[in-house]
Amino acid sequence: MPTQAEKAATFKSLHYRNEPLVVANPWDAGTARILAALGFEAFSTTSGGLAITLGRRDGTGSVSRDEALANAKAIVDATHLPVAADLENGYGHTPEAAAETIRLAVSVGLVGGSIEDSSGDSARPIYDFDHAVERVAAAAEAARALPFPFMFVARAENYLHGRADLDDTIRRLQAFEKAGAEVLYAPGLTREEDIRAVCAAVNKPVNVLAALKDAPHLSVAELASLGVRRISLGSALSRAALTAFVHAAREIKADGTFGFAAATFSLGELMDLAAG
Template identity: 60%
Template sequence: MVTQAEKARSFKALHDKPGCFILPNPWDAGSAKLLAGLGFEALATTSAGLAFTLGKPDGVGRVTRDETITNAHAIVAATDLPVTADLEDGFGSKPEAAAETIKRAVAVGLVGGSIEDSTREGDKPVYDIAHAVERIVAAAEVVKSLSFPFLLVGRAENYLHGRADLGDTIRRLQAYQQAGAQVLYAPGLRTREEVATLVKSVDRPVNVLMGPGGATVADLAALGVRRVSVGGSLARAAFGGFLKAARELKERGTFGFTAEATPHTELNAAFD
C-alpha cells in the first residue's frame, strides 16, 4: 500500500521535473480506476463532475463540503495514485473555513487541493485581493504544519466570471504565491499569449485548463505550463454518451448505441 506521504512526494516530483503532465479529472471511484489503468500519473477531482453526478448544478454552492470530501475520499481509495482536489471556494468566506477544508482534505488522503477566490455572489463574483490572500494564508498555515508536501493551489476565477482582466488575474496569482500557494491556476484563459504571459509573471508551477486557442499539451509545455487538467470535460463526455444513447431509445426505439458501449467483460476486468 502506498502511503499518503509517498503519494505526496511523487506528486511534488511531477511538478519539479521539466515538462508538462496531464492531470485528468475523475468524478467517482470507477472513473478514477479507469484513468489509473490507462497509465496517468496523478488525478484531480472535479466539482462539476461531482455536482452532475449528484444531480445538482455546478458553481452555485449547492454541493456541500461533506459531499466533496466524501467523493474525494472514494477517489483516493480507488487507486494508488496521488490525488488533488477541487475544493471550490473552501466552503465559506472566512479564512477559517478555507483552513478547515484543507484539514479535512488532508484527513482523507489527498495530497493537494485548490482554494478559489470566487464568492458565489452575482454582483461581486470574486473576493477583493486582500481578503482572498487572507484565505490562502490560512490554508497555507495548515499545509506548513504537515510532515509531507501537500500542494496548495491558488485559483484566480476572473475569467470564469466574465472578467477577462489578465493584469488583475496575474496580480492575484502573484499575491497567492506570496501567501503560500505552491501551484497557480487561472481557469478560462482564452489564448496561448495569455498563458505565456501568466507563466512568465510567476515563479510557481502553473496549471492550465485544457488547451485555450486549440493548444495541445505539447504546445502548453512549450509555453512553460507544468500541468494540464480537463475539469468536468471527461464527466460531460460520459454524460454526453449517456444522453445520446437515451435519446436514441426514446426517439427511435433502437439500440445502436450498444455498438459503442464498452464491453461488460472489459469493465469487469478493469474493476477487478
C-alpha cells in the same frame, strides 16, 4: 499501497519534471480505477462532475464540504495514485474556513487541493483582492504545517466570471504565490499569449484547464511550450461520458434503435479496467 506521505512526495515531483503533468478528473471510484488502468499518474476531483452525479448545479453551494470530501475519499481509497481535490472556495468566506478545509482534506488522504477566489455571490463574484490573499495565506499556512508536501493550488477565477482582466489575474496569482501557494491556476485562460504571460509572471508551477468546449484545444506539447507545468481537465471527462449517455438515450427514445451499442465497450472490458 504507498503511504500518504509517499504519494505527496510523488505528486510534488510530478510538477517539476521536463513534461507537464496531466491530472485526470474522475468523479467516482470506478472512473478513478479506469483512469489509473489507462496510465494516468495523478488525479483531482471535479466539483462539476460530482454536482451532476448528485443532480445539482455546480458553483451554487449545493454540494456540501462533507459530500465533496466523501467523494474525494472514495477516489483516494480506489487507487494507489496521488489525489488532489477541487475544494471550491473552501466552503466558507473566511480565511479560517479555507484553512480548516485544507486540514479536513488531508484527513481523507488527499495530497493537494485548490481553493478559489470566487465568492458564490452573483453580485460580487470575486473576493476583493486583500481578502482573497488573506484566504490563500491561511490555507497555505495550514498546508505548510503538515509533515509532508501538500500541493496547495490558489485559483484566480476572473475569466470564469466574465472578467477577462489579465493584469488583475496576474496580480492575484503573484500575490497568491507570495502568500504561499504551491501551484497557480487561472481557469478559463484560452489565448496562447495570455497563458504565456501568466507562466512568465510567476515562479511556481502553473496549471491550465484544458478541453474547454468553446475554446482552442491546445495540445500537451503546445501548452508545455508556453511554460505550463500542470494540465487539468475539470469536468471534461464527465461531460464526454454523459454526452454519450444522452445521445444513446435520445436515439432509443426518438428512433427506437440501439445503434449506439456498437461503439461501446463490453461490460467485461469495462470491469477489467475498473475492477482489475
